[in-house]
Amino acid sequence: MNILILSLILALGIYALLCKDLLHSIIALSALSMLSALLFTMLRAPDVAITEAAVGAGVTTIIFVWAIRHTQRREEDS
Amino acid sequence: MKYINTAKQIIAILLVCLVVGVVIISEHSWPEGARDYLFAHAFEDTGATNTVSAIYLGYRAMDTLGETLVLLVAITGTMAILVNLGKDTIEEEAVHFCLPPEKRAKNALRTHLLEVVSSKLGPIVLLFGFYVMLYGHISPGGGFQGGVIVASSIVFLALGTETKSKLTNTVVLSRIEAIAFLALVLASISGVFFETGFFGNPIKPETDLSANFIILLNIIIGLKVGTSIATMCIAMMGGRHDL
Numbered sequence: 001m002n003i004l005i006l007s008l009i010l011a012l013g014i015y016a017l018l019c020k021d022l023l024h025s026i027i028a029l030s031a032l033s034m035l036s037a038l039l040f041t042m043l044r045a046p047d048v049a050i051t052e053a054a055v056g057a058g059v060t061t062i063i064f065v066w067a068i069r070h071t072q073r074r075e076e077d078s
Numbered sequence: 079m080k081y082i083n084t085a086k087q088i089i090a091i092l093l094v095c096l097v098v099g100v101v102i103i104s105e106h107s108w109p110e111g112a113r114d115y116l117f118a119h120a121f122e123d124t125g126a127t128n129t130v131s132a133i134y135l136g137y138r139a140m141d142t143l144g145e146t147l148v149l150l151v152a153i154t155g156t157m158a159i160l161v162n163l164g165k166d167t168i169e170e171e172a173v174h175f176c177l178p179p180e181k182r183a184k185n186a187l188r189t190h191l192l193e194v195v196s197s198k199l200g201p202i203v204l205l206f207g208f209y210v211m212l213y214g215h216i217s218p219g220g221g222f223q224g225g226v227i228v229a230s231s232i233v234f235l236a237l238g239t240e241t242k243s244k245l246t247n248t249v250v251l252s253r254i255e256a257i258a259f260l261a262l263v264l265a266s267i268s269g270v271f272f273e274t275g276f277f278g279n280p281i282k283p284e285t286d287l288s289a290n291f292i293i294l295l296n297i298i299i300g301l302k303v304g305t306s307i308a309t310m311c312i313a314m315m316g317g318r319h320d321l
Binding site: 046049050051054058059062066 | 226233
């Protein structure tokens with residue numbers, strides 16, 4: 001089960017890096033945070049899980065979405 | 079050009095293997111001395127049942143002060159950038175989530191779903207945040223965790239309700255933040271007068287009341303973290319730039 005969640009986290013991280021649509025990247029990062037929180041709960045670290053869920057899935061998502069609204073959504077090909 | 083990129087990728091993979099492989103291959107057992115010591119002594123020394131709280135507010139409270147300072151500097155820098163940003167593009171760019179509908183910019187995305195869900199969810203999340211903050215010495219949680227949950231509930235309330243409240247006013251929030259930081263500094267030097275040193279527990283250990291210092295520090299840190307992150311998020315959403 002841990003291996004499954006870890007490989008999902010890895011896949012979401014790679015997707016967030018490679019995806020050209022930055023909004024999709026943010027949603028992938030948010031899902032990655034939720035999976036990490038689940039993993040921390042299963043490894044009996046509920047303190048870290050609360051922090052990860054509140055900061056990773058809550059606050060940073062708001063900040064990233066705000067940053068995208070004020071810049072641009074698509075990543076340009078370099 | 080293509081060969082250079084391929085070479086870069088190969089070097090990156092090799093470096094990752096170098097870092098991760100050492101951890102996987104190594105047969106050195108995990109250190110257990112600190113764990114056993116904390117398991118035996120943490121409750122008597124600090125009065126906190128939750129060992130994580132005992133570490134970061136009892137043994138290593140100095141690190142918590144440093145972390146709070148780092149957060150303070152980060153928020154100060156963000157607010158400085160935001161205030162200067164508001165001067166140039168004051169009305170067009172800022173998305174006014176917090177204003178009533180007739181004063182809001184046209185591109186502000188506020189649907190009925192967002193208003194209903196966030197305004198109903200906000201108070202419950204606020205209560206849960208204060209629970210996590212106040213019971214940090216017993217159950218999982220603490221000042222930082224509870225503070226971030228309080229901050230997200232304030233953002234929910236700012237998104238969901240049209241009425242102006244003092245909870246979503248950045249001036250009030252930043253004043254609470256300043257008072258909380260002053261209280262943290264005062265609480266940190268309070269141990270000096272009771273012969274326990276900087277950040278020492280002023281209440282004698284091995285009494286029933288010795289966890290109260292942990293509770294006090296949790297409340298102060300929770301208010302500090304919660305109000306500062308809420309101030310930053312509301313200012314980012316174009317709430318009020320006048321600080």
